[in-house]
Amino acid sequence: MLTQAVEHLVRNIVDFPDDVSVRSHENARGELLRVRVNPEDIGRIIGRSGRTANALRTVVQALSDHDVRVDIMDVRH
Template identity: 60%
Template sequence: MLADALEHLVSGIVDNPEDVEVTSRSMRRGQLLEVRVNPDDLGRVIGRNGRTARALRSVISALSTRGPVRVDVIDTDRD
């Protein structure tokens, strides 16, 4: 559910929503959500001084009902 919500939020921000991929893993300290986007959209997801990424983390943390959630934006260079 959290992965779907994050994917929906990120898809609304980027120019290439079909390239958005969110994977979820359970870690010892909670859940880890990894976001992969088109390399051209990386700046949009991170935002100026990381503001957009911080806002996404805040929203997902607020939605979480099962403890801490970590959101990582993965830099994928697909050249």
């Protein structure tokens, strides 16, 4: 559910919604959500001074009952 919610939020922010993918990974530190977007949308998803990325992380923590990290990457990685 969390990955679908993040994907929905991100798709509505970016200019290239078809390039958005969100994958969940478990590691020693908890859950990690990897958000991939088109390279042209990196600035839009991070926002001025990281405000959009921080807001996205705040929403994820509010929706989750455990620690979740969010990494934002472009599709080249």
